[in-house]
Structure formats: C-alpha cells, structure tokens
Amino acid sequence: MNRSNFPAHAPLAVQTRGDLIESVHYGSLVALTSDGGSVLLRGEPTARMYPRSALKPLMAVAMLRAGVELSDEQLALASASHSGAAEHQSTAAAILAGAGLTPADLGNSTDLPYGVEERVQWLAAGNGPTQLTQNCSGKHAALLATCVHNGWSVENYLHADHPLAALIRATVEDLTGEAITIVSTDGCGTEVFALSLTGMARAFARMVTAKPGTPERRVADAMRAHPELVAGRGRDVTALMQTVPGLLAKDGFEGIQVIALADGSAVALKISDGGDRARMPAATPALIALGVDPEQLTAFNRLPVYGGGHPVGELLGLPVPL
Secondary structure (H helix, E strand, O other): OOHHHOOOOEEEEEEEEOOEEEEEEEEEEEEEOOOOOEEEEEOOOOOEEOOHHHHHHHHHHHHHHOOOOOOHHHHHHHOOOOOOOHHHHHHHHHHHHHOOOOHHHOOOOOEOOOOHHHHHHHHHOOOOOEOOOOOOHHHHHHHHHHHHHHOOOOOOOOOOOOHHHHHHHHHHHHHHOOOOOOEEEOOOOOEEEOEEHHHHHHHHHHHHHOOOOOHHHHHHHHHHHOHHHHOOOOOHHHHHHHHOOOOEEEEEOOOEEEEEOOOOOEEEEEEOOOOOOOHHHHHHHHHHHOOOOHHHHHHHHEEEEEEOOEEEEEEEEOOOOO
C-alpha cells in the first residue's frame, strides 16, 4: 500500500446530534452540466475507484449491443442491485428461461435477499442463501442470455478471456471515455474496472441523452420506467427515480452513487470509507446545484437522527458552496 496514492477526499456530509457535529463523511464528487462542464468538484473525482454495481447499466448496454433480446422489465433487472423480492426473482428466472437456461446455470455468489423486509420474509419461510436471491442475479441471467444469443460458452462466462469480457470492457471504455488499466473481481464474480467518477458521470449522461431506441437510451428508459426493479421497496434509488421525473440513478457498494438528469447533467460520488448512509445526502446538494427543486429532495438530504425515540439531529449533505 502506497500512502501517496490516497485520494484527496473532502467533507461531503455530516451527522449532527444536538448542537454538535457528531460525524463527518468524507469522499469525492463531481457534478457535470449538460454540456459536460464541471459545475462542482469536491475531493479528487479524477482518481480511479471501483464503481461496483454502478457499472451494471453500462454492462447492460454492452449486452444490447451484442444483440440480446430483453423486455424493458428484464433490462431494468439486468441493471439492478435488487432487493430479492418475488418479482425480482421471477424476472431473473424468466430471463434464464427465455435463453433455455435455469438458475442452476448462474455463476454469481449466493446470498440472502438484500432488502430488509424481503430478507425477513425469506428467512421466515425457512429459506437460505441462493444465487437467484442474490442482488446481482438479474445481471448474471442477462449475461448468460447474451452468451446463448451469440453462441458463446455459458460454462465459463465469468472468465477474463471470454468474448463477453472483451465486449463489456470495450463498451465501458467507450461510454466513460477512459482506458481500463486496473481490473479486479466484484463481489458477485464479474470483473470490476477502476474508473474515475468523472468518467462514470459522463457515461450516465450519454445514456440519458442518446437517441431513442439505441442501446444506451433503452437501458436508461427501462430503468426509469421500472425503478422498483432497479432496487426495490424502501430503497432510496427507487424512490429518487420515482420522485424526480427523468432522473436515472444507480448505487454501488462501498459508497458509490451515480445520477443523471434528463438534460444530460450528472453527478457521481464515492464516500471514502465505503459507508452507505451518507451516499444520498451527499448527492442531493449537487443535484440542487444542477437545478433540481430542493423540495423534491427533502426526504433524501436531511435524514433524522434519533435519541430516545425522538429526533435530536440530522444526517445531511453539505451545502454548495460550503
């Protein structure tokens, strides 16, 4: 570990309790205008980081470019970190069935449903971790369907030398405008690439402004039409897309959030310690700077902190400017 490579993160959000700032969440953030200019920079948004599940919509674009046929609902789930609800599982199973496959063909890791309510219900029914309930099963099902469509092997679809890997790398480089030089493995088993926040914001902007019917626009439109499949009940990404018309959003583990507005302006951020709770509060001041009505973002920017069952503070994103 080289300490000189530590990103120069900056404060993005705070938690207050009473009259004190109890905790400070550091990270990096970029907000791009619709013409690609930077309206807000915090920390070091050009540093390379792993976008984790925020890469899924880009991977879905790659799959469409390879000719796979998916419904809008299936395309939204291919881009999702879903909660593991019945509709999520059945949609993933339908993708597999359409390709002549079954859940036994999935190569992702096993897990319980990601959603809190979904996990409680699943365990109460006597179930354990499965590949279908794992939050990336929609992506993996679509990856397998892409292989079947192109006559590629499904047994080794996660290997780095598979044609699918080359397709995804080329698509991600095209959408972000960045060369991939660092590659690792995500939690579910697919490759994950080190990219900048600026590159990820650029990619999401390209998706929402692409011509209707193109792979990029199809993914963006499917996610926005079916936000409940992109995450799930009670999840902030789903709620944000339901609240702000035309907004596209995708989160990722380790404190990643990428958002694009209908006009092509975009925000990408990472919370430095990988914590999830500050992700959306940190993003909302940047969205306000890009013109989103602050009233639409109240539920995402100022989250109550409780003491003795009563609100005694807030978790909130730092205003622009500080």
